[in-house]
Amino acid sequence: MKRPSIGLTFLVAGVAFVAVACASMQAKSPAETVDARQKMMKENGAAWKAVQDNAKAGNWAAVATAADTLSKNAARIPGLFPAGSMTPDSKAKPEIWQKWSEFEASAKKMETEGARLSALAKAGNAQAANDIIKDFGRNACGSCHGPFRVPPPQK
Numbered sequence: 001m002k003r004p005s006i007g008l009t010f011l012v013a014g015v016a017f018v019a020v021a022c023a024s025m026q027a028k029s030p031a032e033t034v035d036a037r038q039k040m041m042k043e044n045g046a047a048w049k050a051v052q053d054n055a056k057a058g059n060w061a062a063v064a065t066a067a068d069t070l071s072k073n074a075a076r077i078p079g080l081f082p083a084g085s086m087t088p089d090s091k092a093k094p095e096i097w098q099k100w101s102e103f104e105a106s107a108k109k110m111e112t113e114g115a116r117l118s119a120l121a122k123a124g125n126a127q128a129a130n131d132i133i134k135d136f137g138r139n140a141c142g143s144c145h146g147p148f149r150v151p152p153p154q155k
Ligand code: HEC
Pocket: 034, 037, 038, 039, 041, 042, 044, 045, 046, 048, 070, 077, 089, 090, 091, 092, 093, 103, 104, 106, 107, 110, 140, 141, 142, 144, 145, 148, 149
């Protein structure tokens, strides 16, 4: 009886590994990726509204929760914009992939500002939390939408 050669065993293992790696990389089509990031952004819209409404109402525990959602979602942003993930439905600008480090920095800013806001709200520090909220829309959302998103139609 002949034993299978070690070389062949490694070859088979290698092919299987590459097949698995490719399958996991192609798990999502561009349309699915665009859909996933638009859903996440809608959630950001809702969480940002929750921050503002609850801050006005003085409900700082709820502000902390919503700000935490914003921070965690921000950490997911770069992963939801793989190169080539464009469809006619997407409002993402090609500048994202031309200026990737700026795009990443912008997501990071939303992550750290969200975490800072969450911590202050949790501590009930209304004054400092309101100071962040005042500029959050411009700092943490607008600073990325400006250069990297096709603006929605003006009403
Ligand atoms: C690092 C960049 C970046 C940051 C930060 C960011 N966005 Fe976005 N946002 C985008 C891009 C790009 C799109 C368009 C995505 C697409 O259509 O493929 C978008 C789309 C949206 C949409 C439209 C989703 C839809 O229905 O198609 C909303 C709402 C939104 N963002 C809210 C927010 C809010 C609120 C914040 C801040 C709390 C925020 N975004 C922060 C890049 C960002």
